Amino acid sequence: MRRTLRPDHAxxxxxxxxxxGLCGFKTVQGAFVQADPQAMRDIFGRTGAGxxxxxxxxxxxxTDNRRFLIDGLCVAGGYRGRGIGTALIAAICDEARTRGHxxxxxxxxxxxxxxxxxxxxxxxxxxDRVHNRIAAPIYGFGAxxxxxxxx
Numbered sequence: 109m110r111r112t113l114r115p116d117h118a119x120x121x122x123x124x125x126x127x128x129g130l131c132g133f134k135t136v137q138g139a140f141v142q143a144d145p146q147a148m149r150d151i152f153g154r155t156g157a158g159x160x161x162x163x164x165x166x167x168x169x170x171t172d173n174r175r176f177l178i179d180g181l182c183v184a185g186g187y188r189g190r191g192i193g194t195a196l197i198a199a200i201c202d203e204a205r206t207r208g209h210x211x212x213x214x215x216x217x218x219x220x221x222x223x224x225x226x227x228x229x230x231x232x233x234x235x236d237r238v239h240n241r242i243a244a245p246i247y248g249f250g251a252x253x254x255x256x257x258x259x
């Protein structure tokens with residue numbers, strides 16, 4: 109996955125060189141994780157890359173030009189519950205303001221209750237829920253929830 113990450117589309121939190129968390133974002137110039145066809149073939153082979161690209165195609169792939177789009181948030185195991193996710197969301201909101209966006213948007217899967225609760229505590233509200241019956245058995249969730257927060 110390292111080959112597909114775009115550092116220019118992420119905000120990182122570190123402590124003395126140790127990566128604690130990342131918050132990626134998507135713009136018209138690209139996304140935090142680029143599903144580059146050649147990199148995927150190199151990593152997974154032709155067949156493995158093919159079915160993985162098809163599976164990724166089942167997920168929402170839009171770029172929101174009105175709101176700054178969060179493309180992933182992760183906190184290292186052992187560091188969760190220490191305010192790192194909150195700090196990353198604050199940093200991404202600052203980035204959104206700097207870029208002139210009035211709001212931040214993210215999509216969270218319905219089964220990730222801990223993340224959804226965090227976003228609600230940080231002022232996000234649900235604006236849409238998309239059920240994807242084809243992707244559900246592959247990814248293990250029934251819907252994605254679109255959440256928005258003004259900055």
